[in-house]
Amino acid sequence: MNGVDRRTMLTRSAAVVGGAAVAGALGSQAAATAAPAPSPANAAAGAAAGGGSVVKPGDPRYPLLTTGNNQRFVARPDYVKMVRSTADAEQALRDAVRAGKRVSLRSGGHCFADFAAHPETEVILDFSEMTHVGYDPAFRAFVVEPGARLMNVYEALYKGWGVTVPGGICYSVGAGGHIAGGGYGLLSRAHGLVVDHLYAVEVVVTDGKGGVRTIVATREKNDPNRDLWWAHTGGGGGNFGLVTRYWFRSPDAKGTEPSRQLISPPSTVLVSAVDFPWEQLTEAKFARLLKNFGAWHAANSAPDSPYRHLSSLFNVSSKAHGSLGMFTQVDATVPNARKLLDDYLAAITAGTGVTPKALTRPTGELPAMPQFAEPKTLPWLQATRLVGTNNPTITNPTSRGGHKSAYMKRNFSDHQIATLYRYMSRPDFTNPDTMLVLFSFGGQVNAAAPDATANAQRSSIFKMCFQTFWEDEREDGFYLGWLRDLYEDFFSATGGVPLIDDNTDGCYINYPDRDITDPHRNRSGVPWTTLYYKDNYPRLQQVKKRYDPSDFFRHSMSVKPAR
Template sequence: MKPLTCLPSLFALLFIVVSHHLSPSWAASDSVYDNFLQCLTRRTQPSDNISDIVYSQSNSSFTNVLTSYLRNRRFNSSSTRKPLLIVTPKQESHVQATVLCSKDLGLHLKIRSGGHDYEGLSYISDDAFIILDIFNLRSIDVDAKEETAWVQAGATLGELYYRIWEKSKVHGFPAGVCTTLGVGGHLSGGGYGTMVRKYGLSVDHILDARIVDVRGRILDRKAMGEDLFWAIIGGGGASFGVILAYEIKLVPVPETVTVFRIQKTLDQNATDLVYKWQSVAPSTDPGLFMRLLLQPAASKTEKGQQTIGASVVALFLGNSDQLLAITDKEFPELGLKKENCTEISWIESVLWWIGFDNGTIPAPETLLSRDYPASFFKRKSDYIQTPITKDNLEWLWKKMIEVGKVGLVFNPLGGRMSEIPASATPFPHRAGNLVKVQYSVNWNEEDPEVGKKSLEQIRRLYSYMTPFVSKNPRRAFLNYRDIDIGTTTNGNNSYKEGRVYGVKYFNDNFERLVKVKTAVDPNNFFRNEQSIPTLPK
């Protein structure tokens, strides 16, 4: 059973038309391209070759540029509305000009970095729109002596991890498992990975940032002020401007770390393992991260019967002897033995987590690849605050088998996460939360009925989990974007609509985000179907 987190999401969403519209004559002609190109030319240096970074629908490279960073095939059907233009800036001034020209021409701007947005909100819309795709802005400057790095928003996590490794074998950064994630979206939404219990989220290690605001200005932390800086380290950068780069603080990692994978089924006492995992995983040594994967599977002992497979996949920031001293004492139900453990370097553990766990870990240069197999998928999220009893776990297994192929990923919190105040960043799900849950379903067919059935299955399991997860509000993780919990039309009721999903993502931090949004972007230029709204006028 492979880790499920790297795979994108799904849903055939009917987005409601957003407030700014193009006339049909504009949307139907190349005049959008011509007018936009003229505006960019006026606002940039003559030597910039602006035509090389703007793609209209008639450009032979348009489809390739659009789909290169489109990770969820649900949003690439013949009926999916395509952008009028794609702008691929090669320098910061191109971003400034794109923002100003979009405003001048009344164009709805969508911002994309890595393309892993689970609901495609960075590259689809129901109204006429353009995409600002920043994949060319990918420079990374690592200062190992100062333990810092400046990383542009279009870089991937794999590129960041590799550049850190080039400069230091004893430093890393606490961010996601999936190495093709774009830094801009991942860090601005929180950033969660295997070192979360030791060091917290990615946003807990951001020192500075560069952003293009609605007026086309490039602002650093000092110029933007602490309110806006706070908002873009966990509140989603695309609601406030275009993130150009973040300055991050590196964290120390030991020369040797340990990884392991243990798999059990119900007839191998998986229920006892899962029950005990709920109390141990969030409270054990902060250097130990044990992800739990739960998935319906064919029984190996009863032909034709379904069971539940439970896999514990783990990283320990230390050697195997230190790890076994912990698990033997705290988690004997796991049955971990020396031969189950693999001691490797931290950079090798990054590769191990993305699927190279069969003894053939490739060279670190593999992390520079941006190739990613797009699939059809849907994701949802929850937070568990009280352990699920054994009786309820057994009931849940029956429901999972009944539903079908939907999997659950349980990610333990605790450790450093319980020490940071909920208001320190917009990400609020810290103390009091034991487990972050991801619901996961994938399919490989374009048949609408297959997709419809898969969506029904994941929503049924989400409903069955209601008694066991957080309430009032039922919490959700912004980086696991889910439009089922609410959307906004960005019209007159945007605050009321935005509050529905906003309090689930941000709890008590939502109102502060709204105030920041209203101050820096009062006319709601930077918007999507789940953006931070402005206060009602």
């Protein structure tokens, strides 16, 4: 770009984006080609003009920037490079490649594993200052930089154009990793995954011989770099290069009006928040409550189900917390919205004898919401702020955490529920910040073919996240041991992990768990890569071989190049 700031070019509605010429008129399906890399001199000039800081040991910012949201993982790099532009990213990568430095990437949000902060890290490239969200007329698409937090993405898209992406509820998640891993949220049953609306991605890559270049890859069938786009639709972050920009346009978008290029959220939603007190629960009632949740989702998760407009988050918290919390949202503009919600709530409690109470204390992602014991109608963005900006357990910057995931295709087995009850009610377990999160899935998520995107799990009915949080490093062994024992007992029939079979559909790469790579913990004989990527892993390996042949971008669960 000859030293011209790329964000400025977008602001001016440039007809050339990321160095890739757009073929044809704005209304055509344009094909993007490899973006020519700036010369080292120009890249250095661009970095000098608007480049981010280099933070080294001794800088007061260093301790903050060498760990993430999960305090279990800390790095001691030679330096942290704050990246502010594509040119800045190119130069930062070129410097690290020439120096032979081991690089970690971070968009600035969460990471449940040690991908961004680990002992072998020599350089952290931090994209948290790249936060631009806007509209790009050249691609008829909305551009999102990787450091933008999800709440800021929702605010910018909705206030500016009345559109959104069906992303997650935790406001502090960075777009960079969320998107690459195939993000989901409360609108996914109605509109699919975030990556189902991904049109293009800009990636800075290295050829294994010291060369660095920027590529814009689109979903166009004739794009020679289409596989690089595909790899970022669920292939996971930190695998192929430095993502500096995403573009979003829904597959069925028409015309050139920006507000028609991406999905619109409901203008209003019905919101319910209730608690199921542990004091009301016997083991039989606990089992019935969870079986009801599973049965409802098994019956109502088809892509065309009228219930695709309803999504629920159910925190099955430990007995030490005092209650199980459930948040439900339904599009208030669809016919019979209140009946859909009432019927759902009745189905969950049917036969239990449990009386739902107001949600009076935070639980996991959910803040206290006593005012929604009786459902209320809210503007969509207001409801999104309600859940997304006040989740103290998940966003506690001093906490340590353990996380494990599974996709469920059928209801719980009796053994699974008995196991969960035993661990969650164990007398010696006194941590209230512990839960199994059950999240509505299916609907339009399951309308896509498993190989349409790198995210292959397209037949599940709900998703699970086993998680616990604590602050004292000395308690790591206890909490990680408890979590491992629960998970491996829960899936004892299949070697301690959720297999790819009629009951489960593996694991979610945005909830990475290194234990799945350990044959002592994963006793199924099925490689961790299959559990996370199913049949898509060999194709991801081919993409890796083409765009990162030397395996420069790697972490503890990274994609390996095909041999």
